[in-house]
Amino acid sequence: MKIRELATGLQFPEGPIAMNDGSVLLVEIARGTLTRVTPDGKVHVVADLGGGPNGAAIGPDGAVYVCNNGGFAWTRDPGNYLRPIGQAHDYSGGRIERVNLHTGKFERVYEQVDGIGLRGPNDLVFDAHGGFYFTDLGKVREHEMDRGGLFYAQPNGSGIHAVAKPVMTPNGIALSPNGQTLYYAETEGARLWAFDVTAPGQLRKDPWPSPQGARMVVASPANHWQRFDSMAVDAEGNVCVATLMHGGISIVSPDGQHVQHVPLPDPFTTNICFGGPNRRTAYITLSATGRLVAIDDWPTAGLALNYNA
Numbered sequence: 001m002k003i004r005e006l007a008t009g010l011q012f013p014e015g016p017i018a019m020n021d022g023s024v025l026l027v028e029i030a031r032g033t034l035t036r037v038t039p040d041g042k043v044h045v046v047a048d049l050g051g052g053p054n055g056a057a058i059g060p061d062g063a064v065y066v067c068n069n070g071g072f073a074w075t076r077d078p079g080n081y082l083r084p085i086g087q088a089h090d091y092s093g094g095r096i097e098r099v100n101l102h103t104g105k106f107e108r109v110y111e112q113v114d115g116i117g118l119r120g121p122n123d124l125v126f127d128a129h130g131g132f133y134f135t136d137l138g139k140v141r142e143h144e145m146d147r148g149g150l151f152y153a154q155p156n157g158s159g160i161h162a163v164a165k166p167v168m169t170p171n172g173i174a175l176s177p178n179g180q181t182l183y184y185a186e187t188e189g190a191r192l193w194a195f196d197v198t199a200p201g202q203l204r205k206d207p208w209p210s211p212q213g214a215r216m217v218v219a220s221p222a223n224h225w226q227r228f229d230s231m232a233v234d235a236e237g238n239v240c241v242a243t244l245m246h247g248g249i250s251i252v253s254p255d256g257q258h259v260q261h262v263p264l265p266d267p268f269t270t271n272i273c274f275g276g277p278n279r280r281t282a283y284i285t286l287s288a289t290g291r292l293v294a295i296d297d298w299p300t301a302g303l304a305l306n307y308n309a
Helices: none
Strands: 003-007 013-018 024-028 033-037 043-048 053-058 064-068 072-077 081-087 095-099 106-110 121-126 132-136 148-153 160-167 170-175 181-186 191-199 202-204 215-219 227-233 239-244 248-252 259-263 269-275 281-286 291-295
Touching: 013 053, 013 064, 013 269, 013 281, 013 291, 024 053, 033 053, 053 132, 064 132, 095 121, 121 170, 132 170, 148 170, 160 202, 170 239, 181 227, 239 281, 248 269
Parallel strands: 053 121, 170 227, 227 269
Antiparallel strands: 003 291, 013 024, 024 033, 033 043, 053 064, 064 095, 064 121, 072 081, 095 106, 121 132, 132 148, 148 160, 170 181, 181 191, 191 202, 191 215, 227 239, 239 248, 239 269, 248 259, 269 281, 281 291
């Protein structure tokens, strides 16, 4: 596969959205911005959100909804690789934000669930009914870490509830082509989990020993030091999971029986989305090195999202 570099110098890019005009929206977590990369490689800030904007998706109203984790502390490793190392000293609280693409104005839609503040919202996906599922990974501090959860919410702020909790380090989240399976990636254990969706915002739960009611699709091979990050689903239902440390994209069949790894030159390959003609172009964030790249000949077309702009 041939890799095209579209933009460099980004400050830990994540949350790519392939737009119909050929541009790519993404967040720069370390910069605190929602950013647009145009087809000619120019970089424009859409909104200065502060905190730690993470996953992003277009909602049914055409606005961009952003999971903001409230901010990370950062370090640079050998090779000048940038990576997060825990909760920021100026952590500003987790929230879901709505951004008007025309004006750049933004507002907080959710900051808490049942009186408990969001800690580190990470990624989200809209279903065909106009609601969205999102993960809250939690935050890591020197001597402790949060347990997170999965939630379902309405974009107009009218309702939010937990669909699974507590959950250890939930990160990427995605729906199957028919919308009947909800996948999420567990970062620390490098495991891909799945729930059956029984109704909008309702999941079937497996009994113990499932830790949160999900069924495990696949786990990282024991001989690979890796973690799972964000994801996208292709038109055939395969789950394409950004894989940290063993940098690249892991392509997992829906039953977990087949796993293919596409290596990429960044240990913090964090997210993927599909766009271009027939959605055969994969746009991938290489976060430690601050790049957005594209692969035009992805083996399978990406799944069309429920909303785009």
